[in-house]
Amino acid sequence: MKPAPFDYVAPTTIAEACAILDEAGGGATVIAGGQTLMPLLNLRMSQPFILVDINKIPELQGITKETGFTRVGPVTRQCDVLTNADLARDLPVLVQAVRHVGHHQTRNRGTVGGSIALGEPAAELPATSVALGAMIEVSSVRGTRQVAAHDFYLGPYMTMLEPDELVTAIRFPDWPANHITLFREVAQRPGDFALVGVVGALAIEGGAIARAGIAWFGMGPTPIKARQAEAALIGQSLDSIDPAAIAALALADTAPFDDHHATAEYRRTVGKRIFASTLGAILTLGEAA
Amino acid sequence: MSEHQISVTVNGRPLHGQVESRVSLGDFLRIDGGYTGVHLGCEHGVCGACTVIVDGKAVRSCLMLAVQADGSDVTTAEGLAEPDGTLHPVQQTMREEHALQCGFCTPGVVMTLAALTAGDARPTEEALIGALSGHICRCTGYQGIRRAAKRLAADAGARAGEVA
Ligand code: FES
Ligand code: FES
Numbered sequence: 044m045k046p047a048p049f050d051y052v053a054p055t056t057i058a059e060a061c062a063i064l065d066e067a068g069g070g071a072t073v074i075a076g077g078q079t080l081m082p083l084l085n086l087r088m089s090q091p092f093i094l095v096d097i098n099k100i101p102e103l104q105g106i107t108k109e110t111g112f113t114r115v116g117p118v119t120r121q122c123d124v125l126t127n128a129d130l131a132r133d134l135p136v137l138v139q140a141v142r143h144v145g146h147h148q149t150r151n152r153g154t155v156g157g158s159i160a161l162g163e164p165a166a167e168l169p170a171t172s173v174a175l176g177a178m179i180e181v182s183s184v185r186g187t188r189q190v191a192a193h194d195f196y197l198g199p200y201m202t203m204l205e206p207d208e209l210v211t212a213i214r215f216p217d218w219p220a221n222h223i224t225l226f227r228e229v230a231q232r233p234g235d236f237a238l239v240g241v242v243g244a245l246a247i248e249g250g251a252i253a254r255a256g257i258a259w260f261g262m263g264p265t266p267i268k269a270r271q272a273e274a275a276l277i278g279q280s281l282d283s284i285d286p287a288a289i290a291a292l293a294l295a296d297t298a299p300f301d302d303h304h305a306t307a308e309y310r311r312t313v314g315k316r317i318f319a320s321t322l323g324a325i326l327t328l329g330e331a332a
Numbered sequence: 333m334s335e336h337q338i339s340v341t342v343n344g345r346p347l348h349g350q351v352e353s354r355v356s357l358g359d360f361l362r363i364d365g366g367y368t369g370v371h372l373g374c375e376h377g378v379c380g381a382c383t384v385i386v387d388g389k390a391v392r393s394c395l396m397l398a399v400q401a402d403g404s405d406v407t408t409a410e411g412l413a414e415p416d417g418t419l420h421p422v423q424q425t426m427r428e429e430h431a432l433q434c435g436f437c438t439p440g441v442v443m444t445l446a447a448l449t450a451g452d453a454r455p456t457e458e459a460l461i462g463a464l465s466g467h468i469c470r471c472t473g474y475q476g477i478r479r480a481a482k483r484l485a486a487d488a489g490a491r492a493g494e495v496a
Contacts, residue, residue, distance in 0.1 A: 081376070148444060149392065151389040151391050
């Protein structure tokens with residue numbers, strides 16, 4: 044239960060980190076909070092030649108409001124999201140999701156970018172970035188590109204990230220001040236990855252839904268955007284929505300699997316129920332507001 | 333395989349060492365520092381026994397490299413009691429509430445509760461009980477630990493009341 048030997052470097056700028064990743068030619072692994080990577084190293088499931096620690100790069104830290112979006116530095120600790128007043132006001136569902144990530148002790152080191160870059164399909168933050176329409180900024184010596192979160196995930200722990208690339212920011216687009224949020228997960232114990240989960244936001248204008256962003260986690264090989272449900276919600280007035288019908292549409296986009304925690308059938312059944320009940324509850328709240 | 337010269341402050345005392353990059357903070361504290369109050373159980377972030385306080389926050393010392401702790405201020409279970417042996421309030425409360433049996437998980441639990449109740453922090457009962465989800469105890473059935481956490485939350489509330 045000890046890692047295989049590796050070299051350790053802690054660059055202090057993005058340029059330096061990218062140069063190291065470029066030279067390593069795929070032999071390097073980036074460590075941010077390490078709360079998922081360290082177990083993989085200890086179990087020798089991951090055996091990099093070089094570990095690139097990005098914790099000492101100031102450019103990768105902090106949360107800043109820019110025109111049209113909030114920029115979250117990937118090395119922002121999960122515990123700092125929980126106490127950030129701007130996020131609580133602007134992106135409340137991100138804060139809600141982070142409360143379910145791991146435990147108090149792992150949130151003290153775990154980072155937003157680490158979870159998003161890793162792409163565990165049952166994790167909260169990849170799905171939240173898909174639901175909210177986040178753009179993931181990726182840099183290498185070849186340049187910088189922006190990838191939409193819903194294009195970023197290819198499979199379990201597989202993303203668009205090339206071996207020489209580093210996630211350098213996550214941009215969460217603005218949502219109107221009165222948007223309503225949905226978040227629900229079913230897990231065996233607090234801190235576990237979800238068996239089934241759903242996260243999203245709805246913007247309402249004049250009693251009708253103007254914008255919808257909803258994603259599933261634990262319901263397939265990647266976080267899954269509930270495209271059909273989103274499309275069906277747009278333009279509908281709150282009192283005309285049938286939550287069960289929307290849940291059925293949302294379910295049509297999923298591809299759940301059997302594992303030793305739950306069957307695909309369980310995930311479908313529970314997923315549909317939590318989707319319908321959560322949507323029903325927030326619509327009632329939305330009408331009251 | 334790189335080696336690194338590091339210095340960490342542990343319980344107020346300096347600890348210097350030459351470490352291989354792959355050495356965890358937990359192993360560094362135990363082997364180089366002799367702080368055997370740091371209990372390593374699972375070594376992959378599940379059990380919480382290895383929890384120590386790094387720069388004021390409870391973290392798992394099996395999920396942090398020693399080299400990453402260079403320059404940090406670390407507290408282990410050895411650093412809680414007064415020099416004359418008077419127990420830290422968390423230790424005293426856990427003792428009174430029978431919150432331990434074999435004691436393997438105990439240093440981790442104590443460090444989490446100590447971090448959350450440090451100084452003039454006013455953690456809610458919910459916050460303390462919630463943080464306990466990061467610890468596995470094979471003996472007590474948790475009820476004693478929960479009682480201790482509840483009392484610590486109430487005591488923190490009372491302390492804040494006195495100040496106000
Ligand atoms: S030894 Fe660190 S969590 Fe179990
Ligand atoms: S007291 Fe034995 S594991 Fe908790």
